[in-house]
Amino acid sequence: MLSRSTSIDVLFVNWRDVSHPEGGGSERYVHRMAEGLAGAGLTVELFCAAHDRAPAEEMLGGVRIVRRGGRLGVYPRALRHVLRTRPRLVVDVQNGLPFASPLVTRRPVVNLVHHVHREQWPIVFGRVGGAIGWWVESVLAPRIYRRSRYVTVSTATAEELAGLGIDRGRLSLVRNGVEPPLPVTSVRSAAPHLVVLGRLVPHKRVEHAIEVVARLRDRWPDLRLSVVGEGWWDAELRARAVALGVDDVVDFTGHVDEQAKHEELARAWVHLCPSVKEGWGLVVTEAGSHRVPTVGYRSAGGLNESVVDGVTGVLVDDLDGMVEAVDDLLANENRRLAMGKAAARHAASFHWPASVRGFAAALASAVRETRPAVRGSAVPVAVVQDVDRLVGRLDAVVGVEGGLDTDDSGDAERGPAAEGDEHGDQGLHSGTRFHGGRRRSVTVEGVAVIHNTDPLTITSQHA
Structure with missing residues (x-):
C-alpha cells in the first residue's frame, strides 16, 4: 500500500x-x-x-x-x-x-x-x-x-x-x-434591518429569524429581514414567510458574491444566527467586521466563542429569548452601537x-x-x-x-x-x-x- x-x-x-x-x-x-x-x-x-x-x-x-x-x-x-x-x-x-x-x-x-x-x-x-x-x-x-x-x-x-x-x-x-472587510458603498439602513446568512437547510433554522420578524412587526412596522444564501430548504422558508404574513418584508437574495454579501452586512442593524449547531460561526465575525452584533443560541456550541455574550452580541436559550434580545437591541441604539464596535474589535483580532x-x-x-x-x-x-x-x-x-x-x-x-x-x-x-x-x-x-x-x-x- x-x-x-x-x-x-x-x-x-x-x-x-x-x-x-x-x-x-x-x-x-x-x-x-x-x-x-x-x-x-x-x-x-x-x-x-x-x-x-x-x-x-x-x-x-x-x-x-x-x-x-x-x-x-x-x-x-x-x-x-x-x-x-x-x-x-x-x-x-x-x-x-x-x-x-x-x-x-x-x-x-x-x-x-x-x-x-x-x-x-x-x-x-x-x-x-x-x-x-x-x-x-x-x-x-x-x-x-x-x-x-x-x-x-x-x-x-x-x-x-x-x-x-x-x-x-x-x-x-x-x-x-477573518477576511478583512471589503470596502462597501452601503450605509446602515435608516429603518430596522435584520440579516441571516448561510445555507438554506433545516438545521440552520432560518424559520426562527422569520418568526422574529413576524412577532416584532407590530412594534417595528418598518422592520425588514434579508435572507442571504441558497439551499434545498428555500421553498419551505418562503412558504413559512407567507404563512406568517411577512413575505412582503422578508427578502430572499439567493446566492450572492462576496461584494454583495458585505453590502448586505453593512446595511444590517443586527445579525441573527439561529443554527442548531455551529463549529465556530464565521459569519459572526464577518458581521462583526461591519460593526453588526449577533444574536444566536447558546446551545449552538461554537457561538459561545465567536460571540462574546453581552459584549459583541447576545446568546439566548430559545426563540422567545431571541425575540426579546432583538427587540432590545433595536430599541437601545447605544447598546447596539457599543456591541457593534466591540464586535469589530473582536473580529479584527483573528488572523x-x-x-x-x-x-x-x-x-x-x-x-x-x-x-x-x-x-x-x-x-x-x-x-x-x-x-x-x-x-x-x-x-x-x-x-x-x-x-x-x-x-x-x-x-x-x-x-x-x-x-x-x-x-x-x-x-x-x-x-x-x-x-x-x-x-x-x-x-x-x-x-x-x-x-x-x-x-x-x-x-x-x-x-
Whole structure:
C-alpha cells in the first residue's frame, strides 16, 4: 500500500469546496488552510464533489482542485484518489460522514471536524436514518481515526469530541481567521434591518429569524429581514414567510458574491444566527467586521466563542429569548452601537496567517507521531525521506524558532487583554485552557490550543 514517493505534500478531501452552491464557513476555512500551505511552498491538492458552477479541475490560490462525484459519490472516489496519488499527508474533512482515509493509506491522516452533528442527523434524515448517521459519526468514525490527530475550531467541539472518546492528546484547536472587510458603498439602513446568512437547510433554522420578524412587526412596522444564501430548504422558508404574513418584508437574495454579501452586512442593524449547531460561526465575525452584533443560541456550541455574550452580541436559550434580545437591541441604539464596535474589535483580532501556522503545527505533530511507525516498518527509503521532508517543510511554515511558545505555566496562553477591555476573563479574545477529565468526560486536558492572533501561542504540545 505504501510503495512509492508522491508529488502531493498535503491532500485535503472534503465533500464541498468554497465554490459549491452549498459551501459555507467550513469550506472557506479549508481553502484558507490549503492556500496558506501552498503559499509557503508545499504542493497542496483539494479533492471534493463536482458541481455545475466550476470545472472538474482547476488551480485556485496555488491549490489544485479536483472535483469528482456527487454528495455521496465523492466518498468512494476520494478513497480511490488517495490510493492513486499517495500523498504524503491526508486531511479528511469530516462533515458527519467520515472519508475513512486511514483504511487505504499508512501515511499520516489528520481529521478536521468543525462540529459534531448529534442534533442535525434526525432533523435531516429522520429518526431511523438519524440514528444510523449518529452511530457512524460517534462510534465508527472514532474507531477509524483512533491513531489520527484531530483538528477542530472551537473548545465546544473539542469537548464533544472528547465525549466521544477521542484521546485528548490527539486534539488540536485552530480557530478561524477573518477576511478583512471589503470596502462597501452601503450605509446602515435608516429603518430596522435584520440579516441571516448561510445555507438554506433545516438545521440552520432560518424559520426562527422569520418568526422574529413576524412577532416584532407590530412594534417595528418598518422592520425588514434579508435572507442571504441558497439551499434545498428555500421553498419551505418562503412558504413559512407567507404563512406568517411577512413575505412582503422578508427578502430572499439567493446566492450572492462576496461584494454583495458585505453590502448586505453593512446595511444590517443586527445579525441573527439561529443554527442548531455551529463549529465556530464565521459569519459572526464577518458581521462583526461591519460593526453588526449577533444574536444566536447558546446551545449552538461554537457561538459561545465567536460571540462574546453581552459584549459583541447576545446568546439566548430559545426563540422567545431571541425575540426579546432583538427587540432590545433595536430599541437601545447605544447598546447596539457599543456591541457593534466591540464586535469589530473582536473580529479584527483573528488572523488567517496565524491560523495557517497553527494548522501547520498540528500537521507537523501528526507527521511526527506517524514517523516512528514508518521508520520501523518495511517501507521504501523514498517514503521515509518523504516523511522527513514533510516535517521540515511544515516546521518552516510554523516558524518554530520564533513563532511558538510551548510554555504551559500559569495563564501564559491568555496574552494581554484587548485595549480598553474592562471585562477581564470575559474579554474579547481570551485564551482557552482545558482542565481535568477522563476519557469519555466532556472536559479536556492537554489539548494543543492554537490561537490565531499574533504572536502564536500553544498552551501544551503533545508531539
